[in-house]
Structures are given as C-alpha cells and as structure tokens.
C-alpha cells in the first residue's frame with residue numbers, strides 16, 4: 001500500500017464522507033482516487049461534483065481499489081461483507097474497518113482468513129484534519145500498520161491500541177465529539193441566561209473550549225493545574241465549578257462514557 005493507492009470507502013455516510021473530505025483536504029490523495037459507495041446515490045450529487053468516484057456497486061469499487069475502508073453501520077455489515085467477499089484478494093487488498101463493535105476476526109470470518117484487517121476508530125473532526133483516531137490490528141504487517149498510521153496522521157492524531165480497547169476508544173473519542181459539543185452548547189445556553197445573545201454566547205463558548213483544549217495540548221499539562229490557575233480563592237470560578245460538581249458534572253460524563261462503551265461493544269448483533 002502506498003499513497004498512490006486507490007481507495008474504496010464502502011458506506012459513505014457521516015464518517016465515510018468525513019474521512020473522504022479529510023483525506024482530500026490534507027492532500028493525502030485526490031478525490032478521483034476515492035470511490036464512495038452507498039445504496040442510495042441520489043444523495044451523492046455533491047460528491048460527484050467534487051470529483052469523487054461514486055457508485056452503488058461495492059463489488060466493482062473493491063475490484064478497482066487496494067485500500068478498502070468499510071464504514072457502514074454494524075447492522076448493515078453482514079450484507080456488505082457477503083457482497084464483496086468474492087472481490088477481496090488478500091494479496092492486493094488492505095481492509096480498514098471503522099465499524100463499531102466489530103473485531104478484525106469478525107471481518108475475516110466473512111472475507112477470508114488471509115485478509116489483512118485494521119480497525120480504525122476516527123471521529124467526525126477527521127473532515128477538518130483534527131481527528132483522534134485509534135487503530136488496532138491482529139494480523140496486518142507492521143508495514144501496512146505504518147501506512148495506515150501515516151494515512152490517519154494526515155487527518156489528525158493517531159494512537160495504536162490493543163484491539164480489546166477499541167470499544168472504549170469508540171466511547172471516549174468517537175462519541176466524545178458529541179459529548180464535548182453538548183458541553184459547549186450547554187455553556188452557550190448559560191451565557192444567554194447571563195446576558196449574551198445566542199450567537200455571541202456560542203462564539204465565546206467555542207473559543208473558550210478551544211483555549212482550554214489547547215492549554216493541555218500545547219503545555220502538555222493536566223487539567224487540574226490549569227484549573228488551579230483559574231480558581232481564585234473565594235472566587236467565582238470555584239463557586240461555579242463546585243456547584244456543577246454538586247450536580248454531578250464529572251460523574252455524569254464518566255457514567256455516560258461507560259454506558260457508551262458498553263453499548264459500543266454490543267452494536268454488532270442485529271441485521272438491518
């Protein structure tokens with residue numbers, strides 16, 4: 001696999017499209033080298049205009065690609081794997097699955113034991129090159145794992161983890177985008193209650209959240225020392241923070257992440 005490889009993204013919904021956009025934006029490849037599939041092509045006119053190959057023929061898309069990225073829902077996976085099994089060549093194809101709750105072995109059971117499979121768990125910030133992507137494999141060569149890492153590094157940060165932690169990565173990183181967005185939304189609603197118009201409250205909340213994240217990223221620091229710098233003695237920050245904690249702020253995040261992880265592990269159960 002190399003960067004001139006053709007890519008098939010099977011299942012071009014929210015994450016499949018985000019990935020495709022991110023890879024093109026990062027100049028990892030051009031739109032013409034990516035084939036996007038889904039069953040309902042009427043939703044794909046914008047993608048065609050942007051230069052992507054668009055198809056409802058998974059088999060043919062796989063045939064023309066060397067990197068096959070599977071991005072359908074867990075309950076849609078079995079039908080898809082049955083459709084493409086005959087087109088997969090273990091010598092030619094590297095399969096990357098972003099499907100939650102589905103192991104590399106689950107994919108190989110349908111595609112053949114010699115097929116190299118890498119699991120990847122990106123998030124929707126991949127569209128703007130800011131994904132946190134966790135990857136795992138139980139049989140890909142180190143060279144192919146390096147190539148997958150390099151690919152996802154063009155669109156964010158990458159951590160290689162043990163496969164048994166992939167459902168945890170799903171909750172913390174993939175679902176996490178929604179959790180942090182809801183926190184920002186809640187902060188902006190608080191801002192409206194204390195006097196700002198909705199648009200300015202949102203702008204202020206977004207930039208404040210970005211600043212908080214960047215403090216950790218750029219200073220390589222832990223949240224608590226950064227919080228200590230904000231909480232003046234007898235001040236308003238500690239008053240607000242403690243009130244939030246009395247209402248279960250940290251606890252609700254932790255419980256939500258745990259429930260999401262449990263749910264992520266059980267998604268591959270039913271057909272559509």
Ligand SMILES: NC(=O)C1=CN([C@@H]2O[C@H](COP(=O)(O)OP(=O)(O)OC[C@H]3O[C@@H](n4cnc5c(N)ncnc54)[C@H](OP(=O)(O)O)[C@@H]3O)[C@@H](O)[C@H]2O)C=CC1
Pocket residue numbers: 010011012013014015016037038039040041058071072073074076079080098099100121122123124174
């Ligand atoms: N959304 C996210 O943030 C993340 C999602 N994931 C995982 O990615 C996967 C996709 O999630 P998401 O993008 O949210 O879901 P979506 O429902 O948005 O996308 C799934 C897409 O697959 C298409 N599809 C379904 N069956 C087939 C088929 N047989 N052949 C081709 N295309 C097909 C659907 O289109 P149509 O009905 O037209 O065929 C749809 O566009 C899931 O497994 C999820 O767990 C992982 C990380 C993050």
Ligand SMILES: O=C(O)[C@@H]1CCC=N1
Pocket residue numbers: 100170174175
């Ligand atoms: O909600 C879901 O099931 C998917 C998996 C991670 C993000 N979205």
